[in-house]
Amino acid sequence: MAIENLATLWHWSPTLGVGLLQNIKISVGAIGLGTLLGLLVGMLLLSPLAPLRGVAWLWVQVFRNAPWLVLIYFTSYVFPFDIQVAGSWLTFPDWLKVTIGLALPASANVAEIFRGAVASIPGTQWEAARSLALSRAQILRMIILPQCLQRMLPPWMNLYAVVTMGTALASLVGVHDLIDSAQIAANTVNRSGFTVLVYFSVLALFFSYCYPIARLTQRLERRYAF
Amino acid sequence: MSTVLHGLVGQLGQVGLDYSFLFDAYASSKLLEGALTTVWLCLFSMVGSLLVGMVLAAALTSGRYWLAWPARAFVEVTRNTPTLVQLYCAFLVLNMLINQSLGNANPMTPFAWVVLVISLHKGAFHAEALRAGIEAVPAVTLEAASSLALSRRQQLLQVQLPLALRFALPALVNNLIDLVKMTAVASAIAVNDITYASIMIWTQGDNVIELMILILAFYGLLSFGVNCMGRVLEARLRMPGYGH
Amino acid sequence: MPSEPLIQLREVHLAFADNPVLRGIELQVQAGQAVSIIGPSGSGKSTILRCMTGLLRPQRGSIRIGDTQVEQLHAEKELIALRKQVGFVFQQYNLFPHLSVLDNLLVAPTKVLGRNRDEARDQALVLLDKVRLGHKAAAFPGELSGGQQQRVAIARALAMRPKLILFDEVTSALDPEMVGEVLAVIRELTEEGMTCVLVTHEMRFAEEISDQVYFTEHGRIVEHGSAEQLFRAPQHERTRAFLQHALGEGGDRPSRPAPDVFSNLGRYSLSV
Numbered sequence: 001m002a003i004e005n006l007a008t009l010w011h012w013s014p015t016l017g018v019g020l021l022q023n024i025k026i027s028v029g030a031i032g033l034g035t036l037l038g039l040l041v042g043m044l045l046l047s048p049l050a051p052l053r054g055v056a057w058l059w060v061q062v063f064r065n066a067p068w069l070v071l072i073y074f075t076s077y078v079f080p081f082d083i084q085v086a087g088s089w090l091t092f093p094d095w096l097k098v099t100i101g102l103a104l105p106a107s108a109n110v111a112e113i114f115r116g117a118v119a120s121i122p123g124t125q126w127e128a129a130r131s132l133a134l135s136r137a138q139i140l141r142m143i144i145l146p147q148c149l150q151r152m153l154p155p156w157m158n159l160y161a162v163v164t165m166g167t168a169l170a171s172l173v174g175v176h177d178l179i180d181s182a183q184i185a186a187n188t189v190n191r192s193g194f195t196v197l198v199y200f201s202v203l204a205l206f207f208s209y210c211y212p213i214a215r216l217t218q219r220l221e222r223r224y225a226f
Numbered sequence: 227m228s229t230v231l232h233g234l235v236g237q238l239g240q241v242g243l244d245y246s247f248l249f250d251a252y253a254s255s256k257l258l259e260g261a262l263t264t265v266w267l268c269l270f271s272m273v274g275s276l277l278v279g280m281v282l283a284a285a286l287t288s289g290r291y292w293l294a295w296p297a298r299a300f301v302e303v304t305r306n307t308p309t310l311v312q313l314y315c316a317f318l319v320l321n322m323l324i325n326q327s328l329g330n331a332n333p334m335t336p337f338a339w340v341v342l343v344i345s346l347h348k349g350a351f352h353a354e355a356l357r358a359g360i361e362a363v364p365a366v367t368l369e370a371a372s373s374l375a376l377s378r379r380q381q382l383l384q385v386q387l388p389l390a391l392r393f394a395l396p397a398l399v400n401n402l403i404d405l406v407k408m409t410a411v412a413s414a415i416a417v418n419d420i421t422y423a424s425i426m427i428w429t430q431g432d433n434v435i436e437l438m439i440l441i442l443a444f445y446g447l448l449s450f451g452v453n454c455m456g457r458v459l460e461a462r463l464r465m466p467g468y469g470h
Numbered sequence: 471m472p473s474e475p476l477i478q479l480r481e482v483h484l485a486f487a488d489n490p491v492l493r494g495i496e497l498q499v500q501a502g503q504a505v506s507i508i509g510p511s512g513s514g515k516s517t518i519l520r521c522m523t524g525l526l527r528p529q530r531g532s533i534r535i536g537d538t539q540v541e542q543l544h545a546e547k548e549l550i551a552l553r554k555q556v557g558f559v560f561q562q563y564n565l566f567p568h569l570s571v572l573d574n575l576l577v578a579p580t581k582v583l584g585r586n587r588d589e590a591r592d593q594a595l596v597l598l599d600k601v602r603l604g605h606k607a608a609a610f611p612g613e614l615s616g617g618q619q620q621r622v623a624i625a626r627a628l629a630m631r632p633k634l635i636l637f638d639e640v641t642s643a644l645d646p647e648m649v650g651e652v653l654a655v656i657r658e659l660t661e662e663g664m665t666c667v668l669v670t671h672e673m674r675f676a677e678e679i680s681d682q683v684y685f686t687e688h689g690r691i692v693e694h695g696s697a698e699q700l701f702r703a704p705q706h707e708r709t710r711a712f713l714q715h716a717l718g719e720g721g722d723r724p725s726r727p728a729p730d731v732f733s734n735l736g737r738y739s740l741s742v
Contacts (some may be wrong), residue, residue, distance in 0.1 A: 041347060056419050062442070065403075065407070065442075065446045065449045066407070066442050066445065066446075067407040067408070067409075067410035067421070067445055068407070068410075069410040069413065069421060070410055070421060070438065070441060070442060070445070071412075073227065073421075073425065073434075073438075074352070074434070074438050076432060077428070078435070086255040086261050099274075122330075129430065161306070165306075165307065165308040165309070166308070168308035168309075168310040168311055169308075169310060169411075171310070172414055179311065179314070180309070186318075192322060192326065193356060194322070195319060195322065195330075195372075196319050196323070199311070199314055199315050199319050200315060200319070201305050202314075203303075203311050203315055206306070206307045206308055207303060207306050209308040210307065211302060212307045214302075214305070214306055215350060232574055292567075341654065363483060364564075365563050366560065366562055367564050367566065367567075369525065369560070370558075370560055370564035370623075371566070372525070372549075372553070372563075372628070373523055373525070373553055373556075373557075373558040373560075373619035373628065374553065374577070374578035374582070374630060375550045375551075375552075375553035375578060375582045376577070376581065377546055377549075377550055377555045377576060377582075379548060380581050380582070383524075384566075384581065385566055388568050389567070389568055390565075392568060395697075465567045465568050465610060465612060466612055466613050467610055467611070467612020468567045468589075468609040468610075468611075468612040469612075
């Protein structure tokens with residue numbers, strides 16, 4: 001009985017593998033887009049102009065306090081099925097909608113990580129740089145940001161792991177990810193023993209991807225501990 | 227009351243947001259039901275997660291490897307896998323198995339499964355925060371307690387736990403705010419929370435954005451409430467002058 | 471009065487892993503005496519005190535306090551019984567930061583000795599007055615200076631009405647201007663007849679209040695005797711060298727009149 005289920009699992013593993021790749025694709029896209037957006041928002045948070053700071057603050061508040069599932073539903077329904085680009089219609093794929101949906105809270109978190117990293121640089125660094133007659137932009141670029149990047153790395157990696165786990169929500173809006181594939185497999189095979197096996201395999205697959213990231217993050221945190 | 231609501235809807239209508247569904251008895255009652263369900267989910271899960279967190283933290287710091295290792299394994303698996311998958315494993319797998327053996331005598335409802343899974347998931351995070359808090363209590367403070375003839379148990383209750391709780395409090399409050407957001411996964415197994423209710427409504431009409439703003443505001447309000455509660459607790463438990 | 475010493479250490483040996491810290495300590499303290507242990511860092515002075523209160527266990531030797539053989543205590547109940555009689559004041563004060571000063575003094579008497587809370591409160595306030603901190607009863611440790619915290623720590627140890635108190639370099643972590651207020655409290659205790667064992671670097675204070683002084687180096691008692699004897703006429707080469715280094719003056723001072731020491735008493739006036 002167990003052997004039969006394992007054999008069935010092996011039979012389905014290519015489908016599950018393709019599903020997992022979808023999750024990874026979404027997670028990489030989301031963290032990439034989220035980081036770019038987040039750094040932008042983060043810089044706005046530090047702007048000397050109050051309105052810019054206000055907009056950035058609002059962005060962070062909204063997207064940090066929103067359930068990720070709600071945001072994914074939002075982007076899935078709000079974006080059209082296809083868009084016109086340079087005269088021809090391109091389908092707006094579901095996975096892209098989820099990617100954008102996850103990039104939004106990711107950007108808010110990146111902005112906070114960035115702000116925290118800048119705040120953790122001792123004020124004495126700023127003073128020393130200013131006394132060397134560097135402008136604010138120069139100080140940021142040459143002194144503060146390089147140090148920030150190091151401090152941002154562990155929480156950023158932690159965020160990536162969380163985003164990867166968030167990609168599981170894609171299955172709820174029709175993306176053919178790992179969970180969706182597992183559901184199809186379970187419903188097709190329709191044996192309770194196999195259902196147990198396939199869902200716990202999904203758990204194991206996510207674990208084997210996210211746990212090493214967590215350990216690496218811990219190692220980096222210890223190395224950069226100050 | 228309803229005149230205020232009419233006025234508000236009218237104003238929002240001018241901005242292009244159609245909130246007229248609030249006057250539809252079916253829609254508004256579903257939303258209200260959903261909101262209440264979400265509140266109950268939050269309350270039960272918060273209490274459950276704190277209990278789980280305390281038990282796990284005790285196991286993690288017990289010093290006995292037969293307690294600490296399983297606890298550590300549980301924490302790592304829970305923290306590194308998606309909540310949704312855990313929910314499916316619980317609801318689709320375990321529930322199915324229970325149904326097969328108990329038939330109609332299965333006491334677990336989908337609501338109960340959500341509370342259980344979220345309590346376990348967030349409990350793992352609480353456990354880490356409490357563990358860090360317990361380990362942050364300086365050994366010399368405990369030494370001083372023991373030199374005053376306090377027993378191990380008295381040291382734990384009078385010195386170690388109060389201090390650990392104060393150290394862990396900010397992280398615990400953050401976890402609880404996350405928990406509020408996490409309850410949205412209940413909609414995935416058709417528990418009628420506010421997210422599910424909204425989905426039901428917007429699949430029938432074209433008011434996704436309006437509903438989105440409404441439920442985001444609702445979750446935001448709940449998070450804000452938990453945050454305030456955390457601030458009050460932090461103020462009550464503060465240690466004047468500590469840390470310099 | 472010649473009688474059985476209250477504290478007696480015989481042939482105490484203790485090693486951490488392969489590192490011998492105490493190599494045969496012999497020490498005794500009569501009831502009501504004040505005994506100081508001096509010596510270079512790493513000589514094992516603090517270790518001796520920790521053995522006396524059961525925080526460390528020697529590999530060999532006998533430690534008798536009153537009727538108790540400390541090195542044979544194993545059960546928690548037995549250690550608790552010991553610590554009801556032996557007060558300990560740490561270098562880093564170690565007050566409980568989440569409790570007010572008053573509550574710091576109440577925890578042990580109410581939870582361990584089972585005293586009535588109101589009674590314990592009255593006695594705690596008396597003790598706080600004694601260390602001149604009655605007005606700080608509601609304050610929290612984080613709001614006090616180092617010297618104030620250490621005085622609270624002494625009051626906290628006194629609240630248990632111990633038979634003797636051990637002081638482990640209690641002024642070493644303090645800013646110089648706060649040392650005096652703490653030493654004044656200790657002096658008062660010795661004058662009242664409390665049995666005290668001090669590990670200290672305050673040589674002049676040790677000379678002033680001690681009945682006996684022990685000089686340790688490398689885990690052994692090099693020399694011991696009355697304060698006058700050890701400080702004025704040290705017999706051992708090493709004692710002389712240490713005192714010379716520590717006091718910055720010649721080891722033998724037979725020609726120095728005694729008042730020279732007492733003229734420094736102004737330094738130990740109590741600051742409030």
